[in-house]
Amino acid sequence: MKKLINKPDDVVREELEGIQIAHPDMVKVFFDPNYIVRADAPVEGKVGIVSGGGSGHEPLHGGFVGMGMLDAACPGAVFTSPTPDQMLEATKAVDGGAGVLHIVKNYTGDVLNFEMAADLAADEDIEVEAVVTNDDVAVQDSLYTAGRRGVGVTVLLEKIAGAAAEQKRPLKDVAEIARRVNAQGRSMGMALTSCTVPTAGKPTFDLPEDEMEIGIGIHGEPGRSRMKVKSAAEITEMLATPILEDLPFEESDEVLAFVNGMGGTPLIELYIIYNELSKILDKRGIKIVRNLIGPYITSLEMAGCSITLLKMDEELLHLWDAPVNVPALRWGI
């Protein structure tokens, strides 16, 4: 294992200390239990938005805390769900009297821990709603599984719900908008390499030099299939087609296209994927009205990418364009 770390056990704490001294104007960091809140929390009369998950997906979620996006993020150990005590403290810290929205990626651990936190918050008379993201089309969805994983849509949802909360909309509206984003968005990812959890010290899975895994999750979980590496054009087609057919996205739809890097893939390659994606959408008469390109929901140093398409409407466009000022996104200010 070759990493820029001191000790494997200190990775999350030292990262949080770095965030704290890098962005004191935007966030405050608390320890034991660990959580990050926006510097001016709680904002009176505004719905507080809390998300969280295992560490190793940076900038998700801590990099999205600040004006126009999240009020708090709860980082767990690397690839391990945070615990309800973190979520409860974060929820209390951002409750401005208008209730709190929990944004939860659909992983069993995350869902159960956030449910316990919501129960504990209810005991303290804080109104909590939860929205669970489950946009990963690579997972066979059925009544008999834990369901689809929450991946790329989570980033877009946190921005859009954050903007709605910033406009002081009530909790019910913010939750409805968040659920709409989840319902209208689909994602799929792929990996060129595995990744190494610092405390594990060895790669999560073996992927031979000339092979790739299609349909990967954000923790290196097995994907749909493994095959010889193909061209960017073919890979984009393999990711885009299941996404397009699932919703389905149709001619004259307007979409936000999000090409995400898994952590170890350079922007030069993400732009090549974006170029291929725009050709595919063009052919189908689907119009890209906004885009986001870069590593925003990562899997440590894994090389690879994911594609997320979100069907837009006027309200979602307006909320996407609203000002945001967080460590990992900044516009409109």
Add this chain to the structure above:
Amino acid sequence: MGDKNMNITRDKIITWIEAFSAAIAENKVYLTDLDSAIGDGDHGVNMDRGFQAVLTKLPSVSNQDIGAILKVVGMTLVSTVGGASGPLYGTFFIQMARKTNGKLELTLDDWIATIESGLDGVIRRGKANPGDKTMIDSILPALEALKTAAGNDKSLAEALSASAQAAHQGMEDTIPLVAKRGRASYLGERSAGHQDPGATSSYLLFKTAAEVLP
């Protein structure tokens, strides 16, 4: 027939928590190996971290009632285990605490109500059904064995021994099952042929109970 009036004392509950913690530590690698086959390979490590934290907290509550002790166990697990096991095991102990508040001794009937309350909590939290290849698949048979033993007027020791055997059978019966909850469910049919790590750690609850509670 053993002594039907024998009860489970507070000290024995503490001994049980210690014995279970030791069993988890002993089986840490085994549980993690089971989890690596069908999950994310951290069950043993996470459970051991949680119960080591429980062991450091036990002395400070050892003179309180059984409900208070079990609640501290549950809350400690919730804040230290993480993943899905933290809330599920945490809920199991917190719900057991609800039936044992203020008590310093438990009869066999109390023990049955306590396990039943814990199991109900796990079912509610995890939304799993029997046969979904989860910890429920060893706890439910154990509970049923306890009820049958009580119905047949068996002693506490006999009932606890029967529940351990039933939990063991339930654990082994998860091998051919296809997982329908938790991370193993992403594997679908590929999860068949592996023993469930959650059902395995839950079996140890009843194995240690039969060893130290009577």
